[in-house]
Amino acid sequence: MTTSVEPQAPASAAEQFALRQQSPLQRVQHLLHSHPALSPLMVLIVACIAFTIINPRFAQPATISIILQQTAVIAALAIGQTLIILTAGIDLAVGATAILAMLVMANLAANNGVPGGLALLIGIAVGTACGFLNGLLVTRLNLPPFIVTLGTLSIYTAIGLLYSGGASVGRNQMPPILNLMGTRFAIGPFRLTLGVIIVALLAAVVAFILSQTSWGRHLYAVGDDIEAARLVGIQVDRVLLSVYTVAGLIYGFTAWVLIGRAGTASPNAIVGANLETITAVVIGGTSLFGGRGGIVGTILGALIVYAFNTGLALAGVDDQLRVLAIGVLIIVAVSIDQWIRKVKA
Amino acid sequence: MTTIPPTSDLTEEEKDKVGLGNPPILADTSETVLSGRGLIKTFGRVVGLDGVDVDLFPGEVLAVIGDNGAGKSTLIKALTGALIPDSGHVYLDGNEVHFKTPQDARSAGIETVYQTLAVAPALDIAANMFLGRERRRSGPLGSVLRMLDKKGMKDDAGQSMANLGIATVQNMSQAVETLSGGQRQAVAVARAATFATKFVVLDEPTAALGVKETGQVLNLIQQIKAKGLPVILISHNMPNVFEVADRIHIARLGGCAGVITPKSHTPTEAVAIMTGATTLAKG
Numbered sequence: 340m341t342t343s344v345e346p347q348a349p350a351s352a353a354e355q356f357a358l359r360q361q362s363p364l365q366r367v368q369h370l371l372h373s374h375p376a377l378s379p380l381m382v383l384i385v386a387c388i389a390f391t392i393i394n395p396r397f398a399q400p401a402t403i404s405i406i407l408q409q410t411a412v413i414a415a416l417a418i419g420q421t422l423i424i425l426t427a428g429i430d431l432a433v434g435a436t437a438i439l440a441m442l443v444m445a446n447l448a449a450n451n452g453v454p455g456g457l458a459l460l461i462g463i464a465v466g467t468a469c470g471f472l473n474g475l476l477v478t479r480l481n482l483p484p485f486i487v488t489l490g491t492l493s494i495y496t497a498i499g500l501l502y503s504g505g506a507s508v509g510r511n512q513m514p515p516i517l518n519l520m521g522t523r524f525a526i527g528p529f530r531l532t533l534g535v536i537i538v539a540l541l542a543a544v545v546a547f548i549l550s551q552t553s554w555g556r557h558l559y560a561v562g563d564d565i566e567a568a569r570l571v572g573i574q575v576d577r578v579l580l581s582v583y584t585v586a587g588l589i590y591g592f593t594a595w596v597l598i599g600r601a602g603t604a605s606p607n608a609i610v611g612a613n614l615e616t617i618t619a620v621v622i623g624g625t626s627l628f629g630g631r632g633g634i635v636g637t638i639l640g641a642l643i644v645y646a647f648n649t650g651l652a653l654a655g656v657d658d659q660l661r662v663l664a665i666g667v668l669i670i671v672a673v674s675i676d677q678w679i680r681k682v683k684a
Numbered sequence: 685m686t687t688i689p690p691t692s693d694l695t696e697e698e699k700d701k702v703g704l705g706n707p708p709i710l711a712d713t714s715e716t717v718l719s720g721r722g723l724i725k726t727f728g729r730v731v732g733l734d735g736v737d738v739d740l741f742p743g744e745v746l747a748v749i750g751d752n753g754a755g756k757s758t759l760i761k762a763l764t765g766a767l768i769p770d771s772g773h774v775y776l777d778g779n780e781v782h783f784k785t786p787q788d789a790r791s792a793g794i795e796t797v798y799q800t801l802a803v804a805p806a807l808d809i810a811a812n813m814f815l816g817r818e819r820r821r822s823g824p825l826g827s828v829l830r831m832l833d834k835k836g837m838k839d840d841a842g843q844s845m846a847n848l849g850i851a852t853v854q855n856m857s858q859a860v861e862t863l864s865g866g867q868r869q870a871v872a873v874a875r876a877a878t879f880a881t882k883f884v885v886l887d888e889p890t891a892a893l894g895v896k897e898t899g900q901v902l903n904l905i906q907q908i909k910a911k912g913l914p915v916i917l918i919s920h921n922m923p924n925v926f927e928v929a930d931r932i933h934i935a936r937l938g939g940c941a942g943v944i945t946p947k948s949h950t951p952t953e954a955v956a957i958m959t960g961a962t963t964l965a966k967g
Binding site: 372373551552553554556557559560563564566567568570571572573630631 | 798800801818831
């Protein structure tokens with residue numbers, strides 16, 4: 340029978356062996372494990388250099404400005420998607436929610452005589468309510484998020500179409516405040532929209548909340564190991580409900596950015612939003628299994644998608660090959676995630 | 685080895701002494717940290733607890749042993765709010781308590797280290813130590829911006845680990861999933877020891893560990909005891925139990941087959957009592 344072990348005992352031979360055996364590959368694995376946003380950052384830098392070499396127009400301020408403007412809406416939606424995926428959930432109703440919120444704010448202002456500011460707030464509230472309903476179904480009925488949001492995807496889309504009659508609302512029909520996010524201005528050689536700046540701010544705020552508050556930490560804990568979170572006294576259902584609600588708020592807010600970007604409020608806007616946001620999140624290094632990743636990675640992931648689109652177009656690559664390239668990126672990103680998760684001390 | 689006479693050979697006085705008589709001799713609940721009296725818990729027709737009495741005295745390590753299904757987990761759950769007993773009383777420091785959830789027990793100063801450890805693998809050690817009770821920074825950064833006191837929690841986590849003599853883990857920013865099984869156990873135990881004010885419950889802490897890591901966990905139990913915190917240790921492992929326990933509560937068939945000490949009985953006798961091969965007698 341062994342008695343108590345010396346607390347100051349040095350690491351065993353095997354432990355020291357393990358430390359010495361770190362190959363460069365293992366070091367990379369460890370680095371990526373502690374900084375998951377590094378791999379999308381590397382991909383983005385390498386891609387930008389490569390695209391610039393192929394076609395120098397890629398690095399021109401005008402091109403970069405367009406990429407940033409294109410990225411803003413999907414990046415903003417992907418911020419909400421990131422929160423949900425971090426809890427090991429998924430949101431398939433992201434596009435439907437944003438479109439419903441957008442149609443509500445646009446139609447209220449254009450057709451019902453509601454003042455622009457109030458219409459905007461009601462639209463954002465509708466988005467928030469959509470998220471809240473998803474959260475209620477996930478936490479109260481214990482339905483899988485995939486099923487809940489697959490259902491609400493259809494429901495929110497149908498409500499949006501019924502409400503708007505399938506018609507678009509043009510820029511001139513809407514009060515200025517709804518078009519505000521499309522306001523263009525120049526920073527140096529770059530031509531940006533207010534939407535781009537606001538989305539960057541939104542990303543910074545959410546990233547701060549995730550890393551610096553206990554809500555953020557609980558969100559990670561719930562996605563990482565929901566039973567453990569429950570056992571340490573985290574109110575798991577309350578955290579999940581708040582995450583879906585905050586995501587809905589972000590989608591509602593993004594509807595405003597979307598009107599600015601598109602110039603109209605159309606029921607056919609951002610049809611690919613679901614898959615595009617999930618793509619951005621996954622390429623950005625956030626794990627679909629929850630508990631790891633973050634906003635910085637997601638923003639990089641969204642930028643990668645649009646940088647690839649623009650870069651490959653400038654390189655004269657066929658449209659279909661661009662789609663193929665994004666597909667390859669997704670699979671590589673998830674493979675890297677699986678590899679990182681196998682990290683050992 | 686002392687011979688164990690069958691129960692029928694015991695005098696009434698002897699039966700009383702070993703807790704087999706009716707009514708059994710029980711400690712005054714004002715002298716115990718925790719007492720359970722007449723705890724009954726049934727699951728449909730299955731009897732989980734059949735009127736169990738249990739006492740935990742200040743500064744002791746009480747082991748709860750028993751075969752699978754003997755009711756040791758049910759007993760612990762009934763004492764820590766994870767299950768609400770159908771009948772019976774639980775006293776903490778002499779006052780009756782009615783824990784409805786594990787959180788009630790936790791707020792009362794009872795910390796449990798679950799077999800699953802209840803750690804979030806991707807979060808670091810400091811985050812896991814303070815998970816669910818994070819500390820905020822002082823001043824407006826904490827009250828307005830709700831910022832976590834990451835540095836303070838990290839320092840305190842390191843201090844807690846050092847106090848328990850856990851030297852194999854130095855970097856509190858390490859993700860728990862990069863730790864070995866024993867190190868993870870150490871994190872969970874350190875968390876319990878840090879926040880417990882009444883006692884600590886360890887559920888099969890060595891079940892998944894190797895010999896060396898088991899030794900480290902047993903050492904941790906001694907450290908917690910040295911801090912003055914009583915420990916309830918649920919275990920299958922007789923050598924471990926006999927090494928660290930002051931008293932051993934033997935659960936059997938939903939009841940208690942008796943309470944022995946490592947001095948009064950050998951591990952072999954304990955197993956015999958546990959499995960019903962013999963009934964208890966004082967050694």
